[in-house]
Amino acid sequence: MSERRLFAAELEARLDAVLFASHSHRSATGIAEGLEALPRVQQEKLLDWVAVAAQTYAEIGYLIATLAPQAFVMLDDASFDAWVLAGLDAFDRDGGRAAMEVLRDLEGFRLKLDGDRPVVKFAEIEARLSRFLQGLSGRPLGLSISASGADAWTDTDTLYLPGQLDAQPQAGANRKLYKTLATMLWAQARFGTFGSAHCDLDAALAPWQGTEDQERALQWLAALESVRLEARVTNELPGLGAEIAAVRGLWPPSLEPLLVRLYQADATLADTLACLAECMRGSAEAPHLPHAVRIDPAIALRVRAERIARHKEILSRAIHALKGSAGHPGQRDEVMAQLAAEGGAAEINLAEKVSALPPEARAAAQSLLQDLGEVPPECLLPAGPGVWQATALKGDAETLASQLEPDCRYDEWDYRRKAYRHDWCHVFEADVPAGAADYVGAVKARHAALIRQIRRRFEMLRGENRMLGRQPEGEEIDLDAMVDALGDRRAGCEPSARLFCQRIRNQRSLAAMFMVDMSGSTKGWVNDAEREALVMLCEALESLGDAYAICGFSGWTRTRCDIYRIKHFAERYDDAVRARIAAVEAKDYTRMGVAIRHLTRLLLRQPARHRLLVTLSDGRPDDFGDEYRGHYGIEDTRRALQEAREQGVRSYCITIDRHGADYLAHMYGAAGYTVLDDVKKLPLKVADIYRRLAS
Amino acid sequence: MEALATQLAHIDTEPYYQSIAEEVTLFEAAHAQRLPVLLKGPTGCGKTRFVEYMAWRLKRPLVTVACHDDLTTADLVGRYLIVGNETVWVDGPLTAAVRAGAICYLDEIVEARKDTIVVIHPLADARRVLAVDKRGELVPAPAGFMLVISYNPGYQSVLKEIKPSTRQRFVALDFDYPEAAVEAGIVAREGGVDADIARRLVKLGELTRNLKGAGLDEGASTRLLIHAAQLMAAGIAPEQACTAAVARALSDDADMTDTLDDLVRAVF
Ligand SMILES: Nc1ncnc2c1ncn2[C@@H]1O[C@H](COP(=O)(O)OP(=O)(O)OP(=O)(O)O)[C@@H](O)[C@H]1O
Ligand SMILES: [Mg+2]
Numbered sequence: 026m027s028e029r030r031l032f033a034a035e036l037e038a039r040l041d042a043v044l045f046a047s048h049s050h051r052s053a054t055g056i057a058e059g060l061e062a063l064p065r066v067q068q069e070k071l072l073d074w075v076a077v078a079a080q081t082y083a084e085i086g087y088l089i090a091t092l093a094p095q096a097f098v099m100l101d102d103a104s105f106d107a108w109v110l111a112g113l114d115a116f117d118r119d120g121g122r123a124a125m126e127v128l129r130d131l132e133g134f135r136l137k138l139d140g141d142r143p144v145v146k147f148a149e150i151e152a153r154l155s156r157f158l159q160g161l162s163g164r165p166l167g168l169s170i171s172a173s174g175a176d177a178w179t180d181t182d183t184l185y186l187p188g189q190l191d192a193q194p195q196a197g198a199n200r201k202l203y204k205t206l207a208t209m210l211w212a213q214a215r216f217g218t219f220g221s222a223h224c225d226l227d228a229a230l231a232p233w234q235g236t237e238d239q240e241r242a243l244q245w246l247a248a249l250e251s252v253r254l255e256a257r258v259t260n261e262l263p264g265l266g267a268e269i270a271a272v273r274g275l276w277p278p279s280l281e282p283l284l285v286r287l288y289q290a291d292a293t294l295a296d297t298l299a300c301l302a303e304c305m306r307g308s309a310e311a312p313h314l315p316h317a318v319r320i321d322p323a324i325a326l327r328v329r330a331e332r333i334a335r336h337k338e339i340l341s342r343a344i345h346a347l348k349g350s351a352g353h354p355g356q357r358d359e360v361m362a363q364l365a366a367e368g369g370a371a372e373i374n375l376a377e378k379v380s381a382l383p384p385e386a387r388a389a390a391q392s393l394l395q396d397l398g399e400v401p402p403e404c405l406l407p408a409g410p411g412v413w414q415a416t417a418l419k420g421d422a423e424t425l426a427s428q429l430e431p432d433c434r435y436d437e438w439d440y441r442r443k444a445y446r447h448d449w450c451h452v453f454e455a456d457v458p459a460g461a462a463d464y465v466g467a468v469k470a471r472h473a474a475l476i477r478q479i480r481r482r483f484e485m486l487r488g489e490n491r492m493l494g495r496q497p498e499g500e501e502i503d504l505d506a507m508v509d510a511l512g513d514r515r516a517g518c519e520p521s522a523r524l525f526c527q528r529i530r531n532q533r534s535l536a537a538m539f540m541v542d543m544s545g546s547t548k549g550w551v552n553d554a555e556r557e558a559l560v561m562l563c564e565a566l567e568s569l570g571d572a573y574a575i576c577g578f579s580g581w582t583r584t585r586c587d588i589y590r591i592k593h594f595a596e597r598y599d600d601a602v603r604a605r606i607a608a609v610e611a612k613d614y615t616r617m618g619v620a621i622r623h624l625t626r627l628l629l630r631q632p633a634r635h636r637l638l639v640t641l642s643d644g645r646p647d648d649f650g651d652e653y654r655g656h657y658g659i660e661d662t663r664r665a666l667q668e669a670r671e672q673g674v675r676s677y678c679i680t681i682d683r684h685g686a687d688y689l690a691h692m693y694g695a696a697g698y699t700v701l702d703d704v705k706k707l708p709l710k711v712a713d714i715y716r717r718l719a720s
Numbered sequence: 721m722e723a724l725a726t727q728l729a730h731i732d733t734e735p736y737y738q739s740i741a742e743e744v745t746l747f748e749a750a751h752a753q754r755l756p757v758l759l760k761g762p763t764g765c766g767k768t769r770f771v772e773y774m775a776w777r778l779k780r781p782l783v784t785v786a787c788h789d790d791l792t793t794a795d796l797v798g799r800y801l802i803v804g805n806e807t808v809w810v811d812g813p814l815t816a817a818v819r820a821g822a823i824c825y826l827d828e829i830v831e832a833r834k835d836t837i838v839v840i841h842p843l844a845d846a847r848r849v850l851a852v853d854k855r856g857e858l859v860p861a862p863a864g865f866m867l868v869i870s871y872n873p874g875y876q877s878v879l880k881e882i883k884p885s886t887r888q889r890f891v892a893l894d895f896d897y898p899e900a901a902v903e904a905g906i907v908a909r910e911g912g913v914d915a916d917i918a919r920r921l922v923k924l925g926e927l928t929r930n931l932k933g934a935g936l937d938e939g940a941s942t943r944l945l946i947h948a949a950q951l952m953a954a955g956i957a958p959e960q961a962c963t964a965a966v967a968r969a970l971s972d973d974a975d976m977t978d979t980l981d982d983l984v985r986a987v988f
Contacts, residue, residue, distance in 0.1 A: 152975065153975070153978055153979060153982070156931070156975070156976070156978075156979040156982075157979055157982045157983065157986075159930060159931055160927040160928065160930050160931050160979060160982075160983045161927060161930070161983075161986070162930065163929075163930035261923065262923065262986045262987055263920065263987070263988070264984075264985045264986045264987050264988045265985070265986035265987075268985075268986075508801060508802060509794065509799050509800060511800075511802050511807070512799065512800025512801055512802050512807040512808075512809075513800050513807075513854060515800070515802070515806070515807035516800050516807045516809065516854070516855070518854050518855070518856065670937075671937065690974065690975075691975065694972070694973045694974075
């Protein structure tokens with residue numbers, strides 16, 4: 026089967042064929058449009074089911090197709106089937122009406138499903154677990170499903186977990202099990218399961234290497250380490266320790282005699298290895314523990330060594346960059362002492378100049394401290410510029426998209442690497458070409474009443490403005506200034522002439538940037554609505570006096586990220602701007618992160634006290650090719666918004682994507698977005714939303 | 721005119737301050753050499769407390785000014801007022817501090833307007849004088865006077881940076897949250913809780929600081945940890961106290977609060 030999604034027209038044709046074979050009094054156009062965004066697999070699955078259902082009763086097929094986009098969001102594929110079957114069952118039992126009810130109650134169906142099955146999926150716990158681990162370790166640890174899908178182990182960079190857990194009768198308990206497994210794996214890396222300068226795991230395991238006892242030794246090692254690590258965790262984090270103990274249950278009898286030695290806050294790998302030798306002298310198998318994790322020394326040691334090398338190099342390069350290529354070997358010790366003492370201090374003192382280590386290098390230093398307990402001296406030797414790369418860059422096909430020199434470049438966040446790809450996105454800026462001169466006039470005529478209302482409301486906002494004191498002229502006398510001046514004059518010095526208060530039209534000191542989605546998916550009425558919304562916004566903002574700019578964005582791969590200027594901050598809302606609004610049109614894709622970064626940069630140049638970035642969009646971040654689609658794009662966008670916030674820019678998103686709630690909260694925060702249920706409301710609502718944000 | 725004059729705080733009882741590194745010695749040396757000092761560090765890490773302590777130690781009065789963007793030069797230096805039929809000059813806090821040979825602490829200096837900040841320049845270099853333009857007076861700073869400013873490098877926005885010409889007049893002391901054992905001592909004493917609870921609170925602080933930049937702007941400050949301790953000392957259950965004083969105080973984001981709650985549960 027081809028990967029290509031079916032277009033609305035194709036979907037419509039196929040739906041028509043199965044649904045309205047006989048008499049056709051309604052059309053599948055609306056439904057087909059809703060299905061266009063689904064992946065091909067889901068489209069095909071749905072078409073199959075519609076055909077099956079229609080054989081029973083065409084109305085059911087029709088309803089399934091209508092609800093499908095929502096159902097695919099709420100249910101996984103297996104549950105989707107179960108949902109359709111439940112509907113068909115209800116039809117067989119109680120007839121058409123009952124079937125419709127069952128199908129419509131998607132939420133109820135899902136709740137019942139969750140209640141029935143204790144299964145917890147990796148995807149459900151990933152985000153929360155990942156933040157939790159970031160809190161525990163201070164460095165980003167990758168989380169991933171293990172290759173076998175069933176076991177848990179770590180290479181010290183990434184924690185590999187089972188794809189789903191259902192060992193416990195309740196979902197809550199399975200969720201706890203996930204957390205416990207992840208904690209144990211984190212603890213392995215944190216508390217030296219893979220050895221330290223003083224204790225070599227590889228060497229200790231050598232006696233069983235390649236023998237038939239090898240597997241048994243590793244299992245004993247894992248069991249013994251779980252005892253030791255639990256004690257270490259409990260000592261540092263008693264609450265978490267208690268959770269582990271609850272999952273573990275009673276100690277297996279074979280481990281009990283070893284507790285005195287291993288269940289100690291200061292037990293080390295050496296203690297475990299001593300017990301291991303003892304256990305291996307007998308012939309017993311290692312006991313099974315509910316939170317058993319696997320230990321794979323070979324991979325872990327290799328990854329750890331690689332990471333150490335990488336971080337050493339990052340640190341050296343950073344120090345090199347700070348020092349200039351000459352370097353001052355004499356100061357190396359000093360720097361090292363500082364780093365060691367402060368855990369990757371933010372600043373280091375080089376050649377009497379206080380310089381900030383870049384965050385990347387700081388993280389590297391911190392990570393080295395965790396791995397080695399110290400920052401090794403050799404990495405404080407300066408190295409040449411550049412970023413360390415594990416593998417040479419793969420040649421990417423998309424480079425051919427554009428050979429032009431971009432106006433600027435931006436980093437992009439790769440959540441899988443937990444790192445930025447440097448200068449990854451190429452931004453090109455251009456003005457939107459002028460469009461129809463009379464477009465704005467026509468919109469204003471059509472919405473005259475609404476515009477009057479908007480203006481009135483915004484003028485009320487403006488009325489709240491305060492008086493600006495100590496002005497050379499104004500409508501009132503500034504008493505404070507007057508008193509100062511009188512005092513000055515009596516005392517014989519020259520009084521100031523700034524004696525008035527002035528009512529200032531815009532003391533709000535707010536700059537707003539509107540970022541308009543010009544991706545291909547906005548074609549049609551979304552685009553019409555966006556344009557009308559811009560007219561409303563301009564009317565509103567003109568009566569308010571806030572500084573504002575409007576830019577469209579679209580693009581085609583990372584080498585072609587286009588920013589279309591519609592109105593600059595410095596520009597007046599004149600005929601040129603109006604003509605550009607008229608020409609806003611649907612272009613290509615939606616690579617959002619880079620657009621946010623660029624517009625944030627423009628916003629930061631505005632001398633306002635508050636800065637606001639408002640996005641008008643119709644869907645999730647997306648770009649040509651698979652790279653930006655899905656998780657990657659969402660995480661990059663979230664990151665870009667986070668960067669903006671850190672620089673003092675508040676972001677807000679107004680969207681018409683009904684399925685937006687699941688990813689929007691993740692990107693913009695719970696209070697950072699509005700989903701409009703009908704695109705036609707965009708022009709009516711947008712000014713109101715802005716008013717709420719800006720007052 | 722007493723009522724109008726700036727109140728100089730005389731600190732008679734020793735404020736509790738746990739020294740972290742060499743900051744006390746450095747500050748004393750700077751004072752002896754008449755150098756102004758810049759305190760850098762995140763919020764709630766003890767900068768204000770340190771200045772109070774040093775004022776007590778050096779037996780100097782203390783004048784504290786919290787800077788904000790409406791602070792004018794006159795607010796710092798002073799102005800003429802008319803009382804009855806005569807004009808009266810009233811010293812601003814800075815002038816009062818100079819005359820009294822006090823320690824003048826300008827808190828969060830980046831918040832002040834740029835044109836206001838420059839009045840401290842002649843005070844902060846070898847000249848050590850304050851120009852009171854309106855009176856045509858140059859007030860020389862006596863030996864005891866010392867200028868101290870603070871700022872939090874974590875919040876730097878493009879609009880709020882100290883200009884190099886200001887910055888380079890000061891001896892800079894770095895502040896950060898102290899190492900765990902020391903911080904636990906502070907939390908135990910200020911919060912009125914036992915050593916074990918203090919240790920756990922500090923651990924929680926450390927975990928939240930790990931999330932800085934990964935969803936949090938700042939981790940929990942020593943101040944927040946003390947707040948949680950104080951709630952516990954007042955009989956609130958640990959989890960609840962941490963949720964209110966730390967987790968909710970740090971973030972409004974639902975995902976983030978979940979994570980912070982997880983971390984609270986890991987510690988208690
Ligand atoms: N080294 C310390 N010794 C004693 N108490 C301390 C110390 N560090 C912090 N504290 C406690 O933390 C609280 C907050 O410290 P302080 O008010 O001095 O912070 P700050 O650095 O001035 O913060 P901000 O930048 O927000 O003004 C103090 O009230 C005090 O209880
Ligand atoms: Mg303070």
